[in-house]
Amino acid sequence: AQRVTQPEKLLSVFKGAPVELKCNYSYSGSPELFWYVQYSRQRLQLLLRHISRESIKGFTADLNKGETSFHLKKPFAQEEDSAMYYCALRVTGFQKLVFGTGTRLLVSP
Amino acid sequence: DTAVSQTPKYLVTQMGNDKSIKCEQNLGHDTMYWYKQDSKKFLKIMFSYNNKELIINETVPNRFSPKSPDKAHLNLHINSLELGDSAVYFCASSHYSPSNTEAFFGQGTRLTVV
Numbered sequence: 001a002q003r004v005t006q007p008e009k010l011l012s013v014f015k016g017a018p019v020e021l022k023c024n025y026s027y028s029g030s031p032e033l034f035w036y037v038q039y040s041r042q043r044l045q046l047l048l049r050h051i052s053r054e055s056i057k058g059f060t061a062d063l064n065k066g067e068t069s070f071h072l073k074k075p076f077a078q079e080e081d082s083a084m085y086y087c088a089l090r091v092t093g094f095q096k097l098v099f100g101t102g103t104r105l106l107v108s109p
Numbered sequence: 110d111t112a113v114s115q116t117p118k119y120l121v122t123q124m125g126n127d128k129s130i131k132c133e134q135n136l137g138h139d140t141m142y143w144y145k146q147d148s149k150k151f152l153k154i155m156f157s158y159n160n161k162e163l164i165i166n167e168t169v170p171n172r173f174s175p176k177s178p179d180k181a182h183l184n185l186h187i188n189s190l191e192l193g194d195s196a197v198y199f200c201a202s203s204h205y206s207p208s209n210t211e212a213f214f215g216q217g218t219r220l221t222v223v
Contacts, residue, residue, distance in 0.1 A: 044201075
C-alpha cells in the first residue's frame with residue numbers, strides 16, 4: 001500500500017533559521033513526489049515536484065530513493081513561509097495523490 | 110477568473126439533512142477530484158472522475174454521491190448528514206496524464222454538521 005509519512009505535526013523556527021520538513025514514503029512503484037502548501041485561509045497549491053528539480057521560493061527537495069525520503073529544505077526561513085505543508089505521492093496509473101498528514105511550519109520574527 | 114471554484118465556502122447544517130457542494134473548473138482539465146480534510150488536517154481522496162466517468166471511489170459511504178454533468182463540473186451530494194461529516198471538502202482538477210501532473214485545488218468548503 002502507498003503511504004506518506006510526515007513525522008512532525010508542527011515545526012517552529014525563527015526567521016533566518018534553516019528549515020527541513022521531513023517526508024518519507026512507502027511505495028512499490030516508481031515514485032512521483034510533490035510538496036503542496038496551504039497558506040492561512042488559502043487553497044492548497046503546488047510548491048514543487050521532484051521531477052522538476054527546481055527551487056521555488058527558496059525551497060528545494062531531493063528525492064532519495066535509498067532512504068525513501070523527499071525532505072523539503074530552505075536555508076533561511078521567512079515569516080511568510082508560515083503555512084501547512086503537505087508531502088504527496090502520486091500513484092502511477094491512478095489519478096490520485098496520497099497525502100501525508102501535513103506539517104505546520106511556524107516562522108517567528 | 111478563478112481556476113477551480115467551489116460553492117458554498119461555508120455550510121452549516123443539522124444532522125440528517127441533505128446538502129450539495131458544487132465545483133467548477135475552467136482549466137480545460139478532464140479529471141476532477143473530491144478530497145476531505147478532517148479536523149486534524151489529514152487530507153484524503155474521496156472520488157475521482159475522468160471525462161465524467163468515476164475512476165476512483167475510496168470506500169466512501171453511500172451517503173456521498175458525486176455527480177459530474179460535464180467535464181468542467183463535479184458536484185458532491187451528501188445524504189443524511191452525520192456529525193462526523195464535518196470537515197473541509199476540497200475539489201481539485203488536473204489533466205489525465207501518466208506522470209507528473211499537477212492538481213489544482215479549490216478554496217474548500219467548510220462543512221459543519223450540528
